[in-house]
Amino acid sequence: MDWDKLRIFHTVAEAGSFTHAGDLLNLSQSAVSRQVSALEESLRTTLFRRHARGLILTEQGELLYQTARDVFAKLAMAEAMLTDAKEKPRGELKVSTTIGLGSTWLTPRIREFIEAYPDINVNMVLTDGEVDLTMREADIAIRLWPPTQPDLVQRKLMTxxxxxxxxxxxxxxxxxxxxxxxxxxxxxxxxxxxxxxxxxxxxxxxxxxxxxxxxxxxxxxxxxxxxxxxxxxxxxxxxxxxxxxxxxxxxxxxxxxxxxxxxFDTYFVYPEELRNSKRITVFRDFLIQKVAETRF
The missing domain is CATH 3.40.190.10 (Periplasmic binding protein-like II)
Structure with missing residues (x-):
């Protein structure tokens, strides 16, 4: 299976249209459509149903999308681990926590971390829902309850x-x-x-x-x-x-x-694969320091 075509298919499935996917990939709509059609031809199956409002995955397309999503999530994890193998912590760090804790406690303190580690690009995702860490929807989460997903490392952060x-x-x-x-x-x-x-x-x-x-x-x-x-x-x-x-x-x-x-107890949670990540380690130590300075 052609990896470049698979990458384009995955982007189209995420975006829901050839036009939006083309914008994300810096390709024309027609080029994206041709690549997807070529993939469908090579697999001898229809992956999308086209209609005026966009694209809908077929049953076969949904199967391929779920598989591609898993593969690209693992590739992103591998890329992060290779980045962390370098001496200095760098790269993106996606942090998820609740809207209340993130907006009132974490955000006012994050400047100190960013100034100490300018090569780490912090992306904060504030939501009261639960993100899927195993699918790389975030690298770490600060949660108000113990994690329910398997293969996650948890550490009590504060009460x-x-x-x-x-x-x-x-x-x-x-x-x-x-x-x-x-x-x-x-x-x-x-x-x-x-x-x-x-x-x-x-x-x-x-x-x-x-x-x-x-x-x-x-x-x-x-x-x-x-x-x-x-x-x-x-x-x-x-x-x-x-x-x-x-x-x-x-x-x-x-x-x-x-x-x-x-x-209630709050937990610092991240995937097992990132246990040795320098980005995770320095951010965890930063949070522990900030917790010690705060009256909870």
């Missing part, structure tokens, strides 16, 4: 604690709760129902000191931790927030300071 927070303006208007039972008389902000939440902080806030016969109703649900922080800062109500997210923000004040909230 995150939750407490209740409100803005000074809210406390001035509504008063400071003296006991968990006082929360019945306050506006509460919680996570949205569809938000990945390993510690169920919303349930903790809604049930803390509550009468089971009189369930509380939140004033707002929001499916993002940073959005919840901004809602608390605006003076809307009281919310359960991880301690790290309020650092550097002068507005939130801790409510019911003696009441310990839920907590």
């Amino acid at each position: 995150v604690n939750f407490h209740l927070y409100a803005s000074p303006d809210y406390v001035k208007r509504r008063g400071m709760p003296k006991s968990p039972e006082d929360l019945d008389r306050h506006s509460l902000i919680v996570y949205g129902d569809d938000t990945p939440n390993p510690v169920r902080a919303s349930e903790w806030l809604m049930e803390l000191g509550a009468n089971p016969d009189k369930p509380r109703n939140p004033v707002l649900k929001v499916n993002n931790i940073y959005g919840l922080l901004l809602a608390v800062q605006s003076g809307l109500g009281i919310g359960a927030l991880p301690d790290y997210i309020v650092q550097g923000h002068t507005q939130p004040v801790r409510v019911l300071d003696d009441v310990a909230g839920p907590k």
Whole structure:
């Protein structure tokens, strides 16, 4: 099988059209189409169904695409390992973590790492979903739960604690709760129902000191931790927030300071194949240093 044609087929399958694939490959649409047609002819099978809205993989095309995806993922992994064999860490480092942790804690600190390792190109992927590390959707992930995929190396990075927070303006208007039972008389902000939440902080806030016969109703649900922080800062109500997210923000004040909230462990995760990667090692050491400087 012609590797160049296979590479073009893989790009077309990813892009969904000859035109978009041509832009990615710096080839004309007609050149891309000819290469795919030649591959179909050599295999004596149809790989795409053409229609006005784009391309759809046939059953045979889907089989070839999945195989090609695995092959090119392994080639990318091999390329990364060869790059890491050089003396100085260099190359792309794709880092995945949640939107909340990435935007409020990691991004403000990443400048120090980039200045220390200018030959490493950091690509941060912030998502509350789970990326597939074995398929090289990222090199490493900082996750709020232990990995479920096989062949992944994991290291506990930190323990995150939750407490209740409100803005000074809210406390001035509504008063400071003296006991968990006082929360019945306050506006509460919680996570949205569809938000990945390993510690169920919303349930903790809604049930803390509550009468089971009189369930509380939140004033707002929001499916993002940073959005919840901004809602608390605006003076809307009281919310359960991880301690790290309020650092550097002068507005939130801790409510019911003696009441310990839920907590969870965060993990530094990467594929087994990258165990000896210099890029992984220096970034892991950087994170460990930053964690030691942070109150979680």
